[in-house]
Amino acid sequence: MAKKRKLKCPICGKDVDIPKKNKLPPNFPFCSKRCKLVDLGRWLNEEYKFFEPVSIEQDIKDDEE
Numbered sequence: 001m002a003k004k005r006k007l008k009c010p011i012c013g014k015d016v017d018i019p020k021k022n023k024l025p026p027n028f029p030f031c032s033k034r035c036k037l038v039d040l041g042r043w044l045n046e047e048y049k050f051f052e053p054v055s056i057e058q059d060i061k062d063d064e065e
């Protein structure tokens with residue numbers, strides 16, 4: 001008895017059918033392109049945190065003589 005394995009979309013929790021190995025859909029393991037983009041956006045946000053330049057407060061004084 002083969003059980004149909006299902007995966008839950010990491011974003012919305014919707015059931016996603018696990019495809020055959022050779023037929024991975026472009027959105028896998030997400031249920032849709034939208035959820036994939038949401039995940040990508042989260043990733044980018046994390047990246048941005050990483051690459052966020054340290055804000056250096058420069059003491060710019062107008063010492064113009």
Ligand SMILES: [Zn+2]
Nearest residue numbers: 009012031035
């Ligand atoms: Zn989803």
